[in-house]
């Protein structure tokens with residue numbers, strides 16, 4: 291077994307840790323394995339790989355998701371620096387609807403978080419030049435993008451640093467309506 295799967299308390303959102311094998315030359319670890327992740331991938335396949343670099347600590351990107359039929363799972367790993375990574379459950383009828391969980395991801399920790407369909411994702415850089423690698427199960431579909439404000443009071447995400455450097459798009463997300471009861475997949 292190369293990958294260990296740990297629950298976050300939000301169904302389908304899991305932390306995937308890789309076993310790193312060291313030797314005199316350095317180390318080797320498997321970062322993705324369709325077979326070992328079959329129980330969480332549920333038949334979906336990786337179709338796109340993206341990277342972002344966030345220059346300044348405190349910067350926040352998110353909270354993002356794609357609506358059906360472009361809903362996606364994302365497996366996210368920090369490959370430089372350190373981030374506070376957040377999953378927010380937006381699924382209609384979910385027992386953890388509007389709950390969030392955070393995981394600190396750092397380069398070299400051999401951990402990734404899997405964000406399921408119907409959950410929004412965002413993060414705050416905790417270091418300079420924090421770089422994330424995204425493995426997506428659906429292609430980027432700008433018309434299907436959805437967003438929740440990083441400071442939405444119904445989500446009440448406790449960012450560790452004062453949030454800054456939000457993109458114009460992220461500043462324009464509407465607040466969740468008081469009768470918002472989730473998205474359907």
Ligand SMILES: Cc1cn([C@H]2C[C@H](O)[C@@H](COP(=O)(O)OP(=O)(O)O[C@H]3O[C@@H](C)C(=O)[C@@H](O)[C@H]3O)O2)c(=O)[nH]c1=O
Nearest residue numbers: 340342351352353354355364411412413424430457459
């Ligand atoms: C997400 C994305 C953006 N773009 C373009 C659009 C824009 O010109 C530029 C930057 O896009 P954004 O401002 O949306 O980048 P960003 O705010 O970093 O978007 C990302 O945020 C985190 C929280 C996620 O979870 C990701 O899935 C993704 O939504 O790159 C693509 O071409 N393909 C993509 O898949």
